[in-house]
Amino acid sequence: MRSLRQAALFPLSALLLLAGCAAVGPDYAAPSQRTSQLPASFGEPSTGLVPGAVEVAWWRTFDDPALTALIQQALAANHDVGIAAARLEEANAGLRESRQDFLPRGGPSFSYENRRQAEVERLPGQPRQTETYRGAVDASWEIDLFGRVRRSVEAAQAQAGSREALLRGVQAGVAAAVAATWFELRGIESELAVVTDIRRSQRDSLGLVEALVGAGSASEFDRLRAEALLRHVEVAVPELERRRAASVNALAILLGETPQTFRPPAVTPAPETLAVREIAVGDPAALLARRADIAAAERNLAAATARIGVQTAALYPEVQVHGSIGFVAGSLDAMSSAGALSGVLGPSIRWSVLDTGRVRARIAASEARTQEALIAYDQTVLRALQETDDAFKAYGAAGATLGLRLQESAANREAARLARVRFAAGEGLYLDVLEAERSDFTSRRALAVARTHQRLAVVSIYKALGGGWEGCAQADHGCGGADGTSNPRVMNQIAQKP
Template sequence: MSRAKRFASAPLPSAILLSLLLAGCMVGPDTVRPEINTGNSFLRDETAAGRSGHSAAAYAGTEAEFWRRFEDPLLARLVEDALRENHDLRIALARVDQARALARQSRRDLLPSVTAEGGYSESRASADQLPGVVRSGRDGESHDVGVRAAWELDFFGRVRRSAQADRADAQAAAYDLAALQVAIAAEVAQAYFELRGRQSQLAVANDNAVNQAASLELVTARLDAGQGTEFDTARARAQLESTRSRLPALQAEVAIAMHRIAVLTGRSPETLVATLEEPLPLPVLLDPVAAGAPGDLLRRRPDIAAAEARLDSATARIGVATADLFPRFTLGGLIGSQSLDAAALFGRDSETRRVALGVDWSFLEAGRVRARIAAAEAGADERLARYEQTVLQALEETENALVRYQHARAELASLREAAEAGTRGAALARTRFEGGLVDFIDVIDAERARLDLQDQLAQSQARTAVALVSVYRALSGGWPGQPRRPPGPTG
């Protein structure tokens, strides 16, 4: 049986005595972080110690401002613009300010509340109330001013637990802001790399359309010279138009990506078209820093910290509810002046004062109080489950990001070789055709294969860059202007 329940079951005089003796205690449980078995390393972390020769401990956290590793000044500027101007971040920041203001208010509940008051009243009694008194004698007025103070003597921690809960809520809001910063920075980088990938695909398709148009002119000239066939001309035209048919969809995706980046940076969709329409190559991808141990991840990720803070808040609210099992003591006081004549205010004989000790005990409502305690305990159980689920999802996200990046790199390496071979094959097919060794259909097939491989390579480069960003997003370390542990309400 808890200490709160033992006291609640004590006889009335004993409970009052115990309440006086226990000034300064706080009822209700304290939060204990649950132990979660996370293992010693991530399965797919290729840079962990023993695989690459580097110490995982040396790279326990991800690099700050990871996007600078891509050495793309425009990307860096866009991410910084988003972290400063993104509207979702502004909304989250307003929530942090609101939560911190509420936390400051609850801390002030620990101090006496002091209010100034004053009043003036004018009255007239009836002739029946004051028989025989003339009308003017039945008129009266009263003046009073004073300062009133009230202070809840927080013997059982109700006010302190409430302040603790509000402080944890404010910390959770700050961690939510940090998590959103992670998400926005990563989303800008991902959208940027997808844009560059689409532009690369578009450039490949345009280049191939130019080459295929030249091929169509060649076979048409051969047909006019009596050396070609209608079949070769039709196949060349079909290949050219097939390539041209890809262009509108790619152009639309390029525009959509530019619009998305603009909105992420707090601008209207068309604002960055002029800035982003010039194609730039995708950056050279460097190996990421090591993921470190899963236990390190739990200390880095702001979404886990937010879930833990909300567990703290829910646990503290059990104490708030439990404190209602005990009497609530309030110390009040008033000092002021009251007089029937305004000129006599603040005179020696107009002084008023009062000191009172109030006791409020809802022992007759114990059933309702215990129901509130049960509801608070259920809320804490929910927050505990959410915390554990957040941890598992973070581990899953990290493992998945590492898996995707590992396989994306393998795919990219193979497609690079395939694209180079496809380019050589197309060149050889054209040379052999011009030498009369193969039919034009062989050139068409080689050109189609080259186009497909180059298109796949451009997509793979973008996917690999996006996968690398996802790794950094999952690791959630070192983000600009945002400490790993955002400041609490007093920060």
């Protein structure tokens, strides 16, 4: 055994020294140089948008406890979040498996063989029937001479980072979807409140006209027009109730609950004014650090770069050390004797020289995938800037539209009041009252819609900025998804980056 160790000592020492060499393939460099091409700011800011750090738990700025509770529940129970968390667990497990390639493989093995030799095989003086018992510990170790294992670990770690970013993106998307659905639900309730108010007014008007017809002061034509306007108002109710039911069902799915049994919190019509006064939007450089899709694209680029090294290593010899120590004997009793001790230790080199063409083709394919990942990263950055600019413009347009709708509604409401007063005083035609009330109804519904659009525009801004997932790092948030994983478990695996 001593001679065996001495024979293998020199080549093993040389191989261990060579194993410290740099891994083949390109070293990854983050595309940070592209940030220099970014604009310094988001351009001319819209009213209400200011520089500054983006709010982490942005939904709290709406001062709506029901919304905050819904988002917290969704982050803890949403199935998409649960799926993303499970995929992150899978990627981390793959990373741990890749790191095991640095260690030897193998373990104990036991075998028994009963062999009967043919006459031509049997040596003179030996029996034809033989038994062999073997018990040993076998091991093999790949010396990562050219960095195949190191590059594989780099790729697995980058892939885990991509899954982490995707989890963050799902969390941010779920928070935005809950807020948008909630505001749509409240907006529908506001429209229903308008319909209820106008319907009550139209019923009173119809009763008045019917009384005037009975007194001979109005015609049947006036009564029919009044009834038609009432039906015009009432016909909006079924569609609004359908939309309300659809919003409730969508909210149930976001919360991980069954639509048939889900009951949303008590919904009140949206308030007249928006609680959010100013929105801090940061700058484009901070956007790159916050957007989960950009982080995922960057990690995909890192993984693709590392895989070039994995394929390049196939051009070079693969060096392994194999070892085995144990006992081999012809009977169980003889296994404990000193003469049964057996061992082997030595390196092996395998070089697939004839496969060079195939390997170079795989390297070229990996390089193409890396170029694709780089282009995808650039495209993701551009789309993030586009979504942000679109959200800012939509917010400005929503604010301007709301201001005009407020003026329009106030004017139509006053016109309807004056038309009713004039008609009651015997001045003007009832047709004027009908037209004024129809305009009042239309403008009040449009105002409710404009208020909803303003709130949705705020949600779109925070979604475009990539905000929301940071709230999962806070102790009072459970963001494990549908499996009920506690917040510390999920966030620790993100923070530690195995």
